[in-house]
Amino acid sequence: MTNTPSARARGSIIGAGAEGLGRICSVLVPYALVGLLLRLVMARLFFLSGQTKIDGPRIPLHLKVPGTNVFLVDLDVVLPREVAPATFQLFETQHANLPIAPDLAAYLLSYGEFVLPICLVLGFATRLTALTLAIATIGFALYVAPALWWGAYVYWVVILLTLVSVGGGAISIDALLRTLYRRERTPAEMP
Numbered sequence: 613m614t615n616t617p618s619a620r621a622r623g624s625i626i627g628a629g630a631e632g633l634g635r636i637c638s639v640l641v642p643y644a645l646v647g648l649l650l651r652l653v654m655a656r657l658f659f660l661s662g663q664t665k666i667d668g669p670r671i672p673l674h675l676k677v678p679g680t681n682v683f684l685v686d687l688d689v690v691l692p693r694e695v696a697p698a699t700f701q702l703f704e705t706q707h708a709n710l711p712i713a714p715d716l717a718a719y720l721l722s723y724g725e726f727v728l729p730i731c732l733v734l735g736f737a738t739r740l741t742a743l744t745l746a747i748a749t750i751g752f753a754l755y756v757a758p759a760l761w762w763g764a765y766v767y768w769v770v771i772l773l774t775l776v777s778v779g780g781g782a783i784s785i786d787a788l789l790r791t792l793y794r795r796e797r798t799p800a801e802m803p
């Protein structure tokens with residue numbers, strides 16, 4: 613008998629139970645679903661924050677579950693024509709501690725909070741998108757609102773770093789692109 617952790621785990625009742633539970637959980641709650649939910653939670657948070665920072669035409673999005681009064685989506689989306697004047701004031705006063713110029717920070721964060729959540733929802737460039745949002749969140753926590761680190765920001769960063777580490781999951785454009793790329797490679801190119 614080999615002396616690997618997996619072999620030792622199968623030899624004990626607790627180890628076998630834990631291994632069985634792990635298999636059941638991975639079938640009932642696959643990472644494809646978890647990755648999608650993590651992406652949607654973070655996208656919603658940043659997208660709604662970004663909507664307060666931009667001005668432009670409003671497009672109503674109201675999507676109900678057929679035959680019910682339950683809304684899946686019930687919001688007005690502001691398409692970014694420009695950064696709102698109040699956003700520039702916010703970055704010149706309350707967010708002035710950021711290590712970049714207030715005007716540049718206002719543009720980067722306002723448009724970033726519009727585009728990057730869309731990338732998260734689609735699962736496009738998930739790792740890069742999540743890393744960018746994690747860095748922005750850490751910077752915001754360090755320079756603007758350090759008191760909120762343990763209240764909210766640490767949880768956001770952990771979720772985002774999970775997406776950086778594991779990726780967006782099987783329900784994503786990233787996964788689709790990986791699949792298409794593998795199909796295009798000839799057998800001679802494969803390792």
